[in-house]
Amino acid sequence: MILTVTLNTALDITYRVRDLRPHASHRVSEVTERPGGKGLNVARVLAALGHEVTVTGFAGGATGRVVQEQLTAAPGVVDALVPVTGATRRTIAVVDEQSGDTTQLNEPGPTVTPAEWSAFQEAYEDLLPSMAAVALCGSLPPGVPVGAYAGLVRTARAAGVPVLLDTSGEALRRGVAARPDIIKPNADELAELTGSHEPLRATQDARRRGARAVVTSLGAEGLLAASPEGRWRATPPSRVHGNPTGAGDSAVAGLLSGLVEQLPWPDRLARAVALSAATVLAPVAGEFDPSAYAELRGRVAVTSEVTAA
Amino acid sequence: MILTVTLNTALDITYRVRDLRPHASHRVSEVTERPGGKGLNVARVLAALGHEVTVTGFAGGATGRVVQEQLTAAPGVVDALVPVTGATRRTIAVVDEQSGDTTQLNEPGPTVTPAEWSAFQEAYEDLLPSMAAVALCGSLPPGVPVGAYAGLVRTARAAGVPVLLDTSGEALRRGVAARPDIIKPNADELAELTGSHEPLRATQDARRRGARAVVTSLGAEGLLAASPEGRWRATPPSRVHGNPTGAGDSAVAGLLSGLVEQLPWPDRLARAVALSAATVLAPVAGEFDPSAYAELRGRVAVTSEVTAA
Numbered sequence: 001m002i003l004t005v006t007l008n009t010a011l012d013i014t015y016r017v018r019d020l021r022p023h024a025s026h027r028v029s030e031v032t033e034r035p036g037g038k039g040l041n042v043a044r045v046l047a048a049l050g051h052e053v054t055v056t057g058f059a060g061g062a063t064g065r066v067v068q069e070q071l072t073a074a075p076g077v078v079d080a081l082v083p084v085t086g087a088t089r090r091t092i093a094v095v096d097e098q099s100g101d102t103t104q105l106n107e108p109g110p111t112v113t114p115a116e117w118s119a120f121q122e123a124y125e126d127l128l129p130s131m132a133a134v135a136l137c138g139s140l141p142p143g144v145p146v147g148a149y150a151g152l153v154r155t156a157r158a159a160g161v162p163v164l165l166d167t168s169g170e171a172l173r174r175g176v177a178a179r180p181d182i183i184k185p186n187a188d189e190l191a192e193l194t195g196s197h198e199p200l201r202a203t204q205d206a207r208r209r210g211a212r213a214v215v216t217s218l219g220a221e222g223l224l225a226a227s228p229e230g231r232w233r234a235t236p237p238s239r240v241h242g243n244p245t246g247a248g249d250s251a252v253a254g255l256l257s258g259l260v261e262q263l264p265w266p267d268r269l270a271r272a273v274a275l276s277a278a279t280v281l282a283p284v285a286g287e288f289d290p291s292a293y294a295e296l297r298g299r300v301a302v303t304s305e306v307t308a309a
Numbered sequence: 310m311i312l313t314v315t316l317n318t319a320l321d322i323t324y325r326v327r328d329l330r331p332h333a334s335h336r337v338s339e340v341t342e343r344p345g346g347k348g349l350n351v352a353r354v355l356a357a358l359g360h361e362v363t364v365t366g367f368a369g370g371a372t373g374r375v376v377q378e379q380l381t382a383a384p385g386v387v388d389a390l391v392p393v394t395g396a397t398r399r400t401i402a403v404v405d406e407q408s409g410d411t412t413q414l415n416e417p418g419p420t421v422t423p424a425e426w427s428a429f430q431e432a433y434e435d436l437l438p439s440m441a442a443v444a445l446c447g448s449l450p451p452g453v454p455v456g457a458y459a460g461l462v463r464t465a466r467a468a469g470v471p472v473l474l475d476t477s478g479e480a481l482r483r484g485v486a487a488r489p490d491i492i493k494p495n496a497d498e499l500a501e502l503t504g505s506h507e508p509l510r511a512t513q514d515a516r517r518r519g520a521r522a523v524v525t526s527l528g529a530e531g532l533l534a535a536s537p538e539g540r541w542r543a544t545p546p547s548r549v550h551g552n553p554t555g556a557g558d559s560a561v562a563g564l565l566s567g568l569v570e571q572l573p574w575p576d577r578l579a580r581a582v583a584l585s586a587a588t589v590l591a592p593v594a595g596e597f598d599p600s601a602y603a604e605l606r607g608r609v610a611v612t613s614e615v616t617a618a
Contacts (some may be wrong), residue, residue, distance in 0.1 A: 015414060020331045022405065025413035062378075066371040092401065094414065096331065104334035105324060105403065 001078075002046055002256055003127055003134040003161075005152065006039030006057035007120075008109055008141045009081065011067050011090045014285065019098045029097075034286070035067045036091060038137035038166060041246050041286055045253035045275065047076035048288070051260070054078040054131070056124060058141065060110050061087025080127060082120045086110020093285075112143035124152060128159040132260040135164045135252055136180075140171050149175035156180075162259055165211075166252050168192065179210045182259070184252055186217040199224055200305065203231075215255060215272070217248055222273045224305070227265060231305040234269035236277045236296065246286030250275040270300040310387075311355055311565055312436055312443040312470075314461065315348030315366035316429075317418055317450045318390065320376050320399045323594070328407045338406075343595070344376040345400060347446035347475060350555050350595055354562035354584065356385035357597070360569070363387040363440070365433060367450065369419050370396025389436060391429045395419020402594075421452035433461060437468040441569040444473045444561055445489075449480050458484035471568055474520075475561050477501065485519045491568070493561055495526040508533055509540075509614065524564060524581070526557055531582045533614070536574060540614040543578035545586045545605065555595030559584040579609040 016030040035044075043053040059068055059081040067088055072079045089109030093102050112120075128134065134156050136149050149171050156163035157179065165172065165180040168189040176183060176193065183206060187199055193209070196202040199216055203226045206214040213227035222235040251272040258268030278293035279286065325339040344353075352362040368377055368390035376397055381388050398418030402411050421429075437443065443465050445458050458480050465472035466488065474481065474489040477498040485492060485502065492515060496508055502518070505511040508525055512535045515523040522536035531544040560581040567577025587602035588595070 015416075017414065020412075022329050022331065022412050023408070023410040026415065028414055028416045031416050062371060062375045069371075092414075099332070101332040103329075103331050105326065105337055105401075106335065107324075107337045107340050 001052045001054055001131055002260060003054050003056065003131040004039035004043045004046070005124065005134065005136045006037035006055065006138055007112075007144055007148070008037055008139050009040060009057050009059055009064070009067055009088055010036040010109070011063045011088060012036030012093070012286075013090055014093045014095060016095050016097055018096075020094055020096045020103055032284070033066070033070075035071045036286075038249050038252075039135060040067075040071065041249035042135055042137055042253045042256070043071075043077055044074060044286075045250050045279075045288060046257055047074055048290070049253065049257050050076070051257055052076055052078070054080050054127060056080040056082065056120070056127060058082055058084045058110070058112060058116065058120065059088050060084035063090055064088035080123065082116070082123050084110050084112055084116050086112075109141050112141050114143075117144055117148075121151070121155070125155055125159075128156060128161050131161050133162045133164065133256050135166065135256055136175070137166045137249070137252065139167065146170050147174045150178040153178035153180045164252060164256055164259075166248070176206065176210045179212065181211075182213045182215060182255060183211040184215045184217065184248070184255065186219070186248065190214075190216050215251075215269070217251060217276075219244070222300070223251065223269055225265060225269055229265050232266055232269055232302050233305050234266075234273045234300055234302045236273050237299040237301070240277045240280045242280040242282070243285045244280050247276040247279045249286070250279040250288055266302040269302050270297060273300045310361045310363055310440055311569060312363050312365065312440040313348035313352045313355070314433065314443065314445045315346035315364065315447055316421075316453055316457070317346055317448050318349060318366050318368055318373070318376055318397050319345035319416075319418070320372045320397060321345030321402070321595070322399055323402045323404060325404050325406055327405075329403055329405045329412055341593075342375070342379075344380045345595075347558050347561075348444060349376075349380065350558035351444055351446055351562045351565070352380075352386055353383060353595075354559050354588075354597060355566055356383055357599070358562065358566050359385070360566055361385055361387070363389050363436060365389040365391065365429070365436060367391055367393045367419070367421060367425065367429065368397050369393035372399055373397035389432065391425070391432050393419050393421055393425050395421075418450050421450050423452075426453055426457075430460070430464070434464055434468075437465060437470050440470050442471045442473070442565050444475065444565055445484070446475045446558070446561065448476065455479050456483045459487040462487035462489045473561060473565055473568075475557070485515065488519045488521065491522045491524060491564060492520040493524045493526065493557070493564065495528070495557065499523075499525050512540075524560075524578070526560060526585075528553070531609070532560065532578055534574065534578055535614075538574050541575055541578055541611050542614050543575075543582045543609055543611045545582050546608040546610070549586045549589045551589040551591070552594045553589050556585040556588045558595070559588040559597055575611040578611050579606060582609045
């Protein structure tokens, strides 16, 4: 069983309209909705890969109820979300059919009370002993202390459970100092953490700050990894075109599944890159195309990086 | 007890954003939501006036559940909505704080099946005997036949229950032919029905098409009414500025409450105009300001119209 943590869950709603014009009235031609927030996306991909996943974090109000109903409709996903009084946020992506562009409206989400945050920490500690790995994903909701991930990393390490951290800003900076097993920043997040815009140098630097392994997403160019076992660059066979929403979450699912299956690093990275590319290629944002994944997986180039730190 | 029918119920959501720009990402600073659809708005105003109201129509999915929960939280409103398989639509009004303008996104709503439409008609017929009046409000959802309101008007008349019809287009044209007691078109809807852009002439013409009384909304200029008891023009004491959302629904509530209280027509019209103006003045769209209503009610000018038909 793998645990994913999403403190800032959401209901992701997508509207299709013909042509979005401010101050006009629009008929939405198509509505799709699904549970959102990075950890829930990771869980969905893990479940599709055949892993059993427990999801925790917060859910509240009518929107939280919908998130929970839709989550447990997927086979392989166990709902361990902790209730909050406030309502889970909605995010609305308005896709303009004429331009193909998207306008995003994000609700603020509930403010978590100190009592709710304590209840979550207890639930998390109770869940850990039966987990093979845990992923801490996404931004922190209002009310949760900025050192939250650092505490959750320490709790996982004390329980002997490998922990992956995928967040940004100050939450990442503090979390890294608590020595997570893997962090998966993108180039911007890594530059903010280390002050360096040179990805290989910054990846190495992030390890010195406390992360056991650093896997940096280079977008369409794949992943760069530094770990005690070595350094690699994993590159998709060709540039893929499509919707990059959720590609980073699919990479996290690839890394985590590879970790619990005890795959060597090059195989984990190949899986993560193939899943990412298959997510960009999928017609629905945030899902991956299984046949593209199967086809791409053997064609990711993983090369050892020998540049000095 | 008064019955209001809303076949196309909605959850009306309002988002405040700083400055809506297509293809950008926006943080919503404030979210408000409430049950919507004309008949539900009418019911809320009737309840605030101290009347007991039953609401029927359709509700489905998670959004329908929220609509029902919020409806019955208001004292005086009885929920008799009929379940549908599809999900009740959301409407999203995005208010731009910089310009004050609103961008509207309206979901299509569920398609009603023939079995669901039959179930509604049975429920409606069962509800009628205990009602003092019924209002049929708003557009028809997909799947409901265009002659739906004509049938519902006939059923009410057969049960001896006075019926007010507030809709537009072909649904209004067919509904009028079934001889409702009151219709409440605005000037555009009336022009579409009669072909005449001269309100007094068109109001008279709509009576000849079957409506016993016609109350035409002239927007900020008040109401024009033609009935077997006479013809009147009701004008607010001064032009009011604010948000006209729901002003028409408040007028319907004023007319209906005046009907069941057996007020003379001039008093009904004064109430309807004062409620409309107090709705425009209210800080929250679709609600009315009770003190403004009390103050305006005695100051509406109602004059008899003697122009020949």
